[in-house]
Amino acid sequence: MALSQPTENICSMTTQELTQNDPISNWYPVANADDLPFRHTFHGKLLGQEIVIWRADDGNVNIWVNRCLHRGVRLSRGLNNGAELQCQYHGWRYANRTGGCTYIPAHPVDSPAQHLSCKTFPAIQSHGIIWSGISPEGVPPKLSFLDGLTPLNLRSLPAKAPADSVNEHLSKYMFHPDNQTDGEGSSLVTTKAYDNYFQxxxxxxxxxxxLALFAQPVDEQSTIIRGVIGVPHNSQNVLTVLRYHNNLMCKLRDVIEADFELKSKISNTFAAVSNPRSATRNIANNSGSVSFLKVRVARKWSTAKDVVGLELLPIGNQQLPTFLPGAHIDVFLPNGITRQYSLTNGPGELDKYRIGVKLEQVSSGGSKYIHETLSEGSIIEISTPRNNFPLRRDSTRTVLIAGGIGATPLLAMAQVLEKQKLNYELHYFAQSDEHLAFPEILNSLGNNCIRHFGLSVEETLAKVRESLGEHNSSENLYVCGPGPMLEATRNIAADLGWPDESIHFEYFKNSKIVSFESSFEIELARSALTLNVPAGKTVLQILRDNGIAMPSSCEQGACGTCIVKVLAGQPDHQDVYLNDSEKKRGDKMLTCISRALSNKITLDI
Amino acid sequence: MIKLYDFELSVNCYKCRLLMSILNVDYEIVPVDFYPGFKHKSDEFKKINPLNHIPVLDDGGYVIRDAHAILVYLATKYDSTKRWYPIENPELLGETASWMLFAEGTTNTASAARLNVNLGYDFDLEKVQEGAHKLFRFFDEHMWFRNRSGGKWVCDSEHPTIADIALFPDVVLAEEGGISLIDYPALRLWAERMKRLPGFIVMGGIFPASADRIN
Structure with a gap:
């Protein structure tokens, strides 16, 4: 039988499928879906850029630059724990979805700086293929010939030749529908759609x-040939098909490599792939600098008596920024009121933010508005998460003490500790079963969540004492709840010998009596400025009046967002964020509420 | 007690340590200053192994040299389930033996490249690297189809064999010899599986894997 020549037609499909010339804006296959089994980290490369590809337990596929931000070690050697990727070298952890750094073991008490974020690339899975690109436009090609069939991903073949050389040969790939003979006697129609895609x-x-064949440009001298073919559902001869095409494609690869070797001997000029480094963003400008974003209230439900849960989804293709367990966001309500709420998300859970809002008995319009007026579908503005209540992950025992709605930041912490199988207990004090917020999260914690109902003040404090016990080194306490309970817990811990640095707390609000009567000078060491703070004004206000940007959140000395280093002078703290030793050291203060006891105070701004 | 004449950074010594750890066999280490002391070339060590190489295993006076031979001995003697060295299944035993010979090839190429790069041993680096790539290309194809047919290990068996042990560190440490594993996804997957075997131990350059279940 005569062998018909393959034909090549630039087909006139949709504009989207027309040839694109800029490799930076193309979508390319970079892995097969089955290259990413449970908890695997896959090492890939596209257009000269090494990438790590990993699937989190929530199904999300992450594609990042394959370097730890710390010492540049390949993240593809790291550990995928299903929610975070951990570098093997010094244990830095990065969150699913954003690539934001969530934990630095050498600095267990500190929040990693918000700009520490791995550069991410888009990832889309379709037809059993993982697609990505440097900054791809539109969507990956839709392979409609697979409609009604099961896509079967052929074994991908790395070839030592540039994509252009590979493409010349791919268009001439000959095969036979019987999966036996070498393409002899079959009539072939070849269609070229994308630059690197033949059907x-x-x-x-x-x-x-x-079938469709793709050339994934790896770098100037190598390409991965990928292919997908449609087989009937429940096909029995899948392995035969795979082996048949693997054999043919290996032969084709031999030809491609020999041809390229010959060509490069004759001339060293071959089409270079654009250097992708020019297309990479400056890491320092990454999402860390975004301060506000709009989100949609996707779900509002009653999670406990007088407590509603809100699920906040990003709008469009925005990615929600990284958060650390214990972080809170500012919520800017349409009625002009701003409130802070802790995120209850588990590690790597970055498709939405989840908060819990308790209806306050005496509400000045925040919680009342959320409970009564805010509806599903509303668009509200929030701040990026602030990580002022960071969780150590190097404790031998972590005790979480939650009072009422104070459980929310501790729920985020408990989920991390649970995931990492660290030794911890969450003691949740509430009036009754129906007052427990987010029972579904509590259930996921198993026996590590201990619920205490309807205890009197004395009983509560006795239970706290019992739960804490004597302090051993490397044990840490995190407590959040109503002011009096928090105060009492801190005292009990101190009484039992827990040192200040092991007691971590977060107040909802500052109920201390504060004074703004004093007047003093502030010297800004790095800005070479001296400013006067008169009675009735705060340091924060004066800084802003003079054009100095300073983040803030609660503005009552509870959240720690506006903290600055004090270089000289004696602060008058007035806040509930710093612990007693920190206050005694006097080397930090909160600009929203702290003042000076000395005439002048020098700040590291 | 079994004595292993050992050098911490040697892939061949590691193969013996790994199998003994998996089989829960007690042993003690006799360190040999392979580098920088070159003590395996000393007259003193010649009395233990006239061929002047490590590892050597001494099991109560019975002395055996060469990692792959030591694996055969240890598995036959200490694995009562007879799965690591399947002497009761001739076909599988033959397959195991052929992959053990294949592992001689990876040791002489991939691990030789590593010795050249790390410790300055005199090998033609380009040649051994090219040789390793040739073997890995074949091995990756084999493992890809093993996976596709539901197999997890080098040989067509439910349980790993000493061939898996013999090949494992040659593959994982190849990158230290300048042989990138980026083109061998099926080998990387298999190596990850090896790291999840009960009794798995690490060595310099061989890191643990994450847990393969929801925890």
Whole structure:
């Protein structure tokens, strides 16, 4: 039988599928879906850029630059724990979805700086293929020939030749629908759509078969040949098809490599792939600098008596920024009121933010508005998460003490500790079962969540004492709840010998009596400025009046967002954020509420 | 007690340590200053192994040299389930033996490249690297189809064999010899599986894997 010549037609499909010339804006296959089994980290490369690809337990596929931000070690050697990727070298952890750094073991008490974020690339899974690109436009090609069939991903073949050379040969790939003979006798129709994508149909008599072949440009000298073919559902001869094409493609690869070797001997000029480094963003400008974003209230439900849960989803293709367990966000309500709420998300859970809002008995319009007026579908503005209540992950025992709605930041912490199988207990004090917020999260913590109902003040404090016990080194306490309970817990811990640095707390609000009567000078060491703070004004206000940007959140000395280093002078703290030793050291203060006891105070601004 | 004449950074010594750890066999280490002391070339060590190489295993006076031979001995003697060295299944035993010979190839190429790069041993680096790539290309194809047919290990068996042990560090440490594993996804997957075997131990350059279940 005569062998028909393959034909090549630039087909006139949609504009999106027309040839694109800029490799930076193309979508390319970079892995097969089955290259990413449970908890695997996959090492890939596209256009000269090494990438790490990993699937989190929530199904999300992450594609990042393959370097730890710390010492540049390949993250593909790291550990995928299903929610975070951990570098093998010094244990830095990065969150699913954002690539934001969530933990630095050498600095267990500190929040990693917000700009520490791995550079991410888009990832889309379709037809059993993981697609990505440097900054791809539109969507990956839709392979409609697979409609009604099961896509079967052929074994991918790395070839030592540039993509252009590979493409010349791919268009001539010959095969037979019977999966046996070497393409002889079949009539082929080859269609070229993208630069690196061919669709080839082989037909003999009544038998026909279509496949797509792709050239993934790895770097100037190497390409990965990928392919997908459609087989009937529940096909019994999958392995035969795979082996058949693997054999043919290996032969084709031999030809490609020999041809390229010959060509490069004759001339060293071959089409270079654009250097992708020019297309990479400056890491320092990454999402860490975004301060506000709009989100949609996707779900509002009653999670406990007088407590509603809100699920906040990003709008459009925005990615929610990284958060650390214990972080809170500012919520800017349409009625002009701003409130802070802790995120209850588990590690790597970055498709939405989840908060819990308790209806305050005496509400000045925040919680009342959320409970009564805010509806599903509303668009509200929030701040990026602030990580002022960071969790150590190097404790031998972590005790979380939650009072009422104070449980929310501790729920985020408990989920991290649970995931990492660290030794911890969450003691949740509430009036009754129906007052427990987010029972579904509590259930996921198993026996590590201990619920205490309807205890009197004395009983509560006795239970706290019992739960804490004597302090051993490397044990840490995190407590959040109503002011009096928090105060008492801190005292009990101190009484039992827990040192200040092991007691971590977060107040909802500052209920201390504060004074703004004093007047003093502030010297800004790095800005070479001296400013006067008169009675009735705060340091924060004066800084802002003079054009100095300073983040803030609660503005009552509870959250720690506006903290600055004090270089000289004696602060008058007035806040509930710093612990007693920190206050005694006097080397930090909160600009929203702290003042000076000395005439002048020098700040590291 | 079994004595292993050992050098911490040697892949061949590691193969013996790994199998003994998996089989829960007690042993003690006799350190040999392979580098920088070159003590395996000393007259003193010649009395233990006239061929002047490590590892050597001494099991109560029975002395055996060469990692792959030591694996055969240890598995036959200490694995009562007879799965690591399947002497009761001739076909599988033959397959194991052929992959053990294949592992001689990876040791002489991939691990030789590592010795050249790390410790300055005199090998033609380009040649051994090219040789390793040739073997890995074949091995990756084999493992990809093993996976596709539901197999997890080098040989067609439910349980790993000493061939897996013999090949494992040659593959994982190849990158230290300048042989990138980026083109061998099926080998990387298999190596990860090896790291999840009960009794798995690490060595310099061989890191643990994450847990393969929801925890």
């Amino acid at each position: 080839i149909t082989a037909t003999v008599a009544n038998s026909t078969s279509t």
